[in-house]
Amino acid sequence: MPEPISPRDRLIVALDMASTDEAERLIARIGDAASFYKIGYRLGYAGGLGLAERLVRGGHKVFLDLKLHDIGNTVEEGVQSLAGIGATFLTVHAYPQTMRAAVSGRDKAGSGLKVLGVTVLTSYDDADARDAGYALPVADLVAVRAAAAKAIGIDGIVCSAAEAAQVRAVIGPDRLIVTPGIRPAGAEIGDQKRVVTPAEAMRADVDHVVVGRPITAAADPRDVASRIVDEMAAAL
Numbered sequence: 001m002p003e004p005i006s007p008r009d010r011l012i013v014a015l016d017m018a019s020t021d022e023a024e025r026l027i028a029r030i031g032d033a034a035s036f037y038k039i040g041y042r043l044g045y046a047g048g049l050g051l052a053e054r055l056v057r058g059g060h061k062v063f064l065d066l067k068l069h070d071i072g073n074t075v076e077e078g079v080q081s082l083a084g085i086g087a088t089f090l091t092v093h094a095y096p097q098t099m100r101a102a103v104s105g106r107d108k109a110g111s112g113l114k115v116l117g118v119t120v121l122t123s124y125d126d127a128d129a130r131d132a133g134y135a136l137p138v139a140d141l142v143a144v145r146a147a148a149a150k151a152i153g154i155d156g157i158v159c160s161a162a163e164a165a166q167v168r169a170v171i172g173p174d175r176l177i178v179t180p181g182i183r184p185a186g187a188e189i190g191d192q193k194r195v196v197t198p199a200e201a202m203r204a205d206v207d208h209v210v211v212g213r214p215i216t217a218a219a220d221p222r223d224v225a226s227r228i229v230d231e232m233a234a235a236l
């Protein structure tokens with residue numbers, strides 16, 4: 001069975017900011033209310049990889065949300081380059097060829113980096129999946145991709161907590177479920193479509209929740225982060 005994860009370590013704060021200065025100011029304001037930070041496109045392309053290394057050296061955990069997807073050779077070599085940063089998680093899109101290449105890059109690098117497969121983005125509903133040419137409803141597409149991810153040896157799945165129970169049945173207890181699209185009750189939903197509260201996510205057996213704007217746009221980000229951690233602790 002996997003190691004138990006503390007409620008605080010279950011929260012991953014998405015640092016979707018324009019500059020590393022802005023991100024570092026937010027991290028300082030959050031203080032010890034959070035331990036795990038996600039760096040995605042916006043910050044990653046604006047000096048975020050250097051910040052990732054500094055955060056790791058400072059004892060934080062880092063999720064590199066770069067959602068790699070390319071020909072196999074490029075994905076494999078990209079994963080090998082990123083493995084040196086010391087991050088805990090890296091995302092790739094959950095296409096079989098991409099996942100096989102990422103797992104091979106992970107194994108060649110031998111760094112302990114965990115690769116997560118992004119199944120269907122939480123901003124998609126069934127109509128969006130149809131628009132993108134998929135015949136399956138989102139929940140079925142997530143299940144198909146989760147099964148492929150498990151067979152290939154991916155470390156965890158990114159999906160909505162709405163599909164977490166179904167994904168857990170497919171991937172078993174040893175692989176991680178990481179869910180964005182998390183909104184505390186009453187928070188603005190924005191462009192997300194498959195949203196779940198932090199407490200419901202815990203009850204659905206999610207390992208980590210990813211929360212961006214509800215924390216980063218709050219007047220008191222530390223307070224919102226602490227409330228989310230408390231809500232998760234109460235639901236576990």
Ligand SMILES: O=C(O)c1cc(=O)[nH]c(=O)n1[C@@H]1O[C@H](COP(=O)(O)O)[C@@H](O)[C@H]1O
Binds near residue numbers: 016040121159181182
């Ligand atoms: O891979 C991700 O982290 C991700 C996958 C997904 O399906 N949906 C999703 O929202 N994300 C990321 O999770 C974060 C959610 O941010 P908020 O909507 O502001 O809480 C963003 O950084 C997204 O890029």
